[in-house]
Amino acid sequence: MKNNAEAYWKANVSLIVKLLVIWFVVPFLGGIVFADALNSIQLGGYPLGFWIAQQGSIYLFVVLIFYYAKKMAELDDQYGGGE
């Protein structure tokens, strides 16, 4: 049981780390640090860096949370039938 709980927690933490890397890279690097460079690419009337900072990242955040919730629900089942 103890090992089971530990494995569950490890799987959770590694999932969080993976998703937080995406959470960091897209808005902070794409939307801020390298925004100027990306602005040379146009997305319709949007410069790409500007779009990531004012639109794209927000959509990404929603996807990240639902993906996490779905993966965790699977982990919950895998490690002992949820609640």
Add this chain to the structure above:
Amino acid sequence: MSLQMLTYIVVGFTFALYIGIAIWARAGSTKEFYVAGGGIHPVSNGMATAADWMSAASFISMAGLIGFSYQGYGGSVFLLGWTGGYVLLAMCLAPYLRKFGKFTVPEFVGDRYYSNAARIVAVICLIIASVTYVIGQMKGIGVAFSRFLETSYETGLTAGMVIVFIYAVLGDMKGITYTQIAQYVVLIFAYTIPAIFISLNLTGNPFPQLGLGSTLADGTYVLDKLNQTVTELGFAEYTTSTRGSTLNMFVYTLSLMIGTAGLPHVIIRFFTVPSVKDARRSAGWALVFIAILYTTAPAVAAMARLNLMDTIEPTPGNYLAYDERPQWFKNWEKTGLLKYEDKNGDGLIQYSADKATNEMVKVDNDILVLANPEIAKLPNWVIALVAAGGLAAALSTAAGLLLAISSAISHDLLKGVIRPDISEKGELQASRIAMAFTVLLAGYLGFNPPDFAEGTVALAFGLAASSIFPVLMLGIFYKRMNTQGAIAGMLAGIGVTLFYVFQHKGIMFIKSTAFLGDMSPNWFLGIEPNAFGAVGALVNFAVAIAVAKMTAEPPKEIQDLVDDIRSPHGAGSAVAH
């Protein structure tokens, strides 16, 4: 029917609806009072969280901040910061705190760090962060009322206080949850309908999110046209002007994200869902509902700015005569939030980036969203709806904050520390009294100079980021964290944040006590005080971990408690101890 009459009817109807719901759903027990009995559906909770979160700042001020003060791209810090925090909340805090299953944030801190001292420090952080936040809501209510009742800001604020007061006496988590759902519906319609109209007018695309990337009637892209117009007037280019340095924008965004995840009135919303799974999903739904407004806001900001400049200067060099100014211009002049000064005496309105010749001497950020439908010449019922939406946003957030404050006082201080033997009824009464006093305090502070109210928002996010978020996250993810580490970390985090903010803005925001001395503003790597919360959080993490390593590890039962909150098994509904 006159606009004012229509506004009274729409606003009056929505208020009657909120109060009706609050009475219908009144709580009977402490569990219903604090966490709505723990039986709220995750989608409903998501909607209530969205209303709880989206305040007067999001609804009334944000588009204006993006479009004017932060000159376009710089405003991304709010869009990113105030949404990205939900990812942290969903993965790092909400599920485990839900599993813990108590009523308040300081209660978790007190139990996890087996210390009343830690609990009291958490209560103090919570109260300062939440009270400063309430002041912003009061200001928003004052602005909305003053325009739509055509009174001064002070009268508007007083009217707002009376309504929040009635609301507070009725308020509890169960009632507030259902009212917030109604308020979300009102505010999201009020925000998106004018945006859809304006996007259609300008670009022919009904989705503002797409309209902002589309072309105007003359075939140029909205953003290209805007860039051209603002640079001609001497302003920075809309799509690229950063707020301070790139590093400042980076840290500012991170501070708002961490601060968002650490705000207690948002965290406690996740105590109301039935299970840990629901807490995770509910955070996703909350962000969906928030994103509808947050992806619309940049379009509102850009299009409103374009419309405003088009009104003042229809074609280059051809200025609007002051005598021919439209009705909305006159209406907003009455509130003092819009000011014109004929510097060159030609009777025309010249708007430019040059302070010496600019005649639009004041365009308050807060009027952009409220005046937007009038500027775009939308029908009166849309204008009335926007007024109701602004008030819904301010009221729903004020209610959530007041509940967080009063439960910290009645549940953590009174029941938890001072008088553990208090009856359930006594605790509820104490909570309602605490709420009433908080309304008075916030109203009083709302009357103080406006720069006070503005400065406090930085403090609210700074404190939440530098104290509450790290202590909660370490409590869950770092089993070795003990009392000494937690308290030292919180004090260090708050300490550096307060120091930096007060150094710039004066002790308790009294301007004359600012102690920058020979130092230049934003001396720390060019980071402005509003953006300092992330630095405070880093200091908190570092100090807490260092101190915890040097002191004894927490007792066995606490380590077991951490194991328990990490596992979703057996999460009952929230209980009092």
